[in-house]
Amino acid sequence: MGMERLKEIAPFVREALHHTARVAKFLCFVHVCSTYLCGVAMLTGPSMLPTFNHGNIVLTETITKRLGRVGSGDVVVVRRPDEPRNVVCKRIKAVNGDAVSYLSDAETSSERETVVVPKGHLWVEGDNTHNSRDSRQFGAVPYAMVESRVFFVVWPPKDFRLIGSKVS
Structure with a gap:
């Protein structure tokens, strides 16, 4: 009785395993593409206005970073050093060895600070x-x-455009 039942469900088990393997292959493909090629990000907050609006959906790529060709003017997604679980979208203003001057507190004073970006770092x-x-x-x-x-x-359609490097 047990062997007959096993023979009856064998085609269903075989088909289920076949579909499971297909799903696993697809998920592996998505993982490899998002890790080594490109990904999608939804931008929130006002920090990149007017370049990006709250809710814009953008395509990102990792090849330029892996080749070491990310530089001044590029818009990048970075992990925050003070909160590594969070990622933010910012523009690279300077690379290692560059001097950066900025207002220490734009709201209360006009005092400028100058910093030299350390080797292996970026100023965003x-x-x-x-x-x-x-x-x-x-x-x-x-x-x-x-x-x-x-x-x-890529979203919304009215903002559909290529993003280049804007050095300022």
């Missing part, structure tokens, strides 16, 4: 300098904390 700032938490607060970001470079806005 939001395009909306009056409403951005960036390297001016948490310092230079180690290059290893760069996740990817933003290269395309």
Whole structure:
């Protein structure tokens, strides 16, 4: 009786395993693509206004970072040094060895501070300098904390465009 029942369900088990293998292969493909090629990110907050609006969905790529070709003007997704679980989207203002001058507190004084970016680090700032938490607060970001470079806005359709490097 047991062997007959096993023979009856064998085709269903075989089909289930076949579909499970397909799903596993697809998930592996998605993982490899998002880790080594490109990914999708939804941007929130006002720090990158007017370049990006709250809710923009962008495409990011990791190849440029892996080749060591991320530089001034590129928009990148980085892990925050003070909160490594969080990622933020910022523009690279300076790379290792560059001197950066910025207002220490734009709201209360006009005193400027100058910092030389250490080797292996990047200086990142939001395009909306009056409403951005960036390297001016948490310092230079180690290059290893760069996740990817933003290269395309895909949503909403009215903002659909390629993102280049804007050095300012």
